[in-house]
Amino acid sequence: MSRQERVTTSLAGSVSREISARLAPVDAELERRYPGDPGTRQPVHTVYVPGDAFAADTIRSWGDQALTLLDQHAPDAASFAAVLGLADELAGPVYDRVRAKLEREPIEDLRVDFEDGYGARPDAEEDETAARAARLIAAAYEKGTAAPYMGIRMKCMEAPVRDRGIRTLDVFLTGLMEAGPLPDGLVLTLPKVTYPEQVTAMVRLLEAFEMAHGLRPGRIGFEIQIETSQSILATDGTATVARMIQAAEGRATGLHYGTFDYSACLGVSAAHQASDHPAADHAKAIMQVAAAGTGVRVSDGSTNVLPVGPTSKVHDAWRLHYGLTRRALARAYYQGWDMHPGHIPTRYAAVFAFYREGFEQAAARLARYANRAGGDVMDEPATAKALSGYLLRGLDCGALDIAEVARVTGLTRADLESFATPRRADLTISAK
Incomplete structure (x- = not known):
């Protein structure tokens, strides 16, 4: 039997109470500014389709085109694996x-584009296109054929196009409301944001719409697109993007990196504009740190190299896209843009390979943590959060099945979610 120690203290209880009182404003600030990840599904990609090209069958058409490309250029597992360098297992x-995903859910997040992909059109034409987008998206949700997430990218808040962007958003949202409640998967994207005040303007705009329709305050969120150098670094040397998140007043859902606008803003020549350029890495690292803990998610950009033409060209484009996607995943950018149906086979191949190749180790490690079984790595609550988050992302996109996760971990999805969203205090206590 070990000796029972005599415990003595020197400080009066009032000391702890006084310190807690002093830190109460900080505690409240931490909860407000850093609520943590929302725990909802994050799509692995966003597909941009110009407003005039969006149709009722766009999602199914993209899936069919992707399957056709596979049939033509990689008709079986061995040929596809050879192109991408996948391990035999x-x-x-x-x-x-990948084939099952293209048949079942080819697009996870679709944005009808009224900005660069659409351009300047007569007002009457853009009005009609926005109303049509609302009608088609509402119908897709009603029929069960919608992507999990859908919405529009409006024009930005800069003076030359501000009124047009506001009107397009109004037409689109009003059309959705006329068709029924706003869909849960609604996502809006505000592009070319340079100043936090432009984010605040978007907040006021959405507040006005919510008041006009009796919606719950804060019901409509939006993504902020990072496409200018000023959105990363302000004239006073501070990180503008961090101020943008706060300017959104809790409505920001994502930060999306705009590969080509941002690269061009810095003077990167067209041949070197890519998501793995050092300038891109710097911008995304700032975005990632600014967003950490806020509940705002970061998305990588896109590649403009399309898998079209003869098989050799398609394979080259596939290898490039697969490599960029794997690189982004390793850097914790779990979402990116896809601009062509031929990109989605390699998007899903990269995502599925990423989660499947690390599944057994991550699941076994989490099981040891949950059972306090020890092992060759001493994990803490923060690591358990990362491990469970990894498995949940794999489940959400279809890379993993809950049965195989349960087989290795002995955990339910609810168990995984409890590890993925621990209380803040838990993260400060090491696992014993």
Whole structure:
């Protein structure tokens, strides 16, 4: 039997109470500014479709075009794996899951574009296109054929196009309201944001719409697109993007990196504008740190190299896109843009390979943590949060099945979610 120690203290209880009183404003500020990840599904990509090209069958058409490209240029698991350099044990599971995903849910997040992909049109034409987008999206949700997330990218808040962007958003949202309640998967994107005041203007705009329709305050959120150098670094040397998150007053859902506008803003020549350029890495690192803990998610940009033409060209484009996607995933950018149906086979291949190749180790490690079984790594609550988040992302996109996760971990999805969203205090206590 160990000796029972005599415990003595020197400080009066009032000391702790006084310190807590002094830190109460900080405690409240932490909760307000850093609520943590929302725990909802994050799509692995966003597909941009010009407003005039968006149709009722766009999602199914993209899936069919992607399947056709696979049939033409990689008709089986072995040929696809050879193109991408997949390990033998991954070839079959990844290929089968990619084809199943393209048949079941080819697009996870779709944005009808009224900005660069649409351009300047007569007002009457853009009005009609926005109303049509609202009608088609509302119908897709009603029929069950919608992507999990859908919405529009309006024009920005800069003076030359501000009124047009506001009107397009109004037409679109009003059309959705006329068709029924706003869909849960509604997502809006505000592009080319340079000053926090432009974010605040978007907040006021959405407040006005919510008041006009009796919606719950804060019901409508939006993504902030980072496409200018000023959105990363302000004239006083501070990180503008951090101020933008606060200017959104809790409505910001994502920060999306705009590869080509941002690169051009810095003077990067067209041949070197890519998501793995050092300038891109710097911008996304700032975005990532600014967003950490706020509940705002970061998305990578896109590649403009399309998988079209002869098989050799398609394979080259696939390898490039696969490599960029894997690189982004390793850097914790779990979402990116896809600009062509030919990009989605390699998007899903990269995502599925990323989660499947690390699944067994992550699941076993989390199981040891949950069972306090020890092992060769001493994990803490923060690591358990990362491990469970990894498994949940794999489940959400279809890379993993709940049965195989349960087999290795002995945990339910609810268990995973409890580890992925721990109380703030838990993260400061090491696992014993």
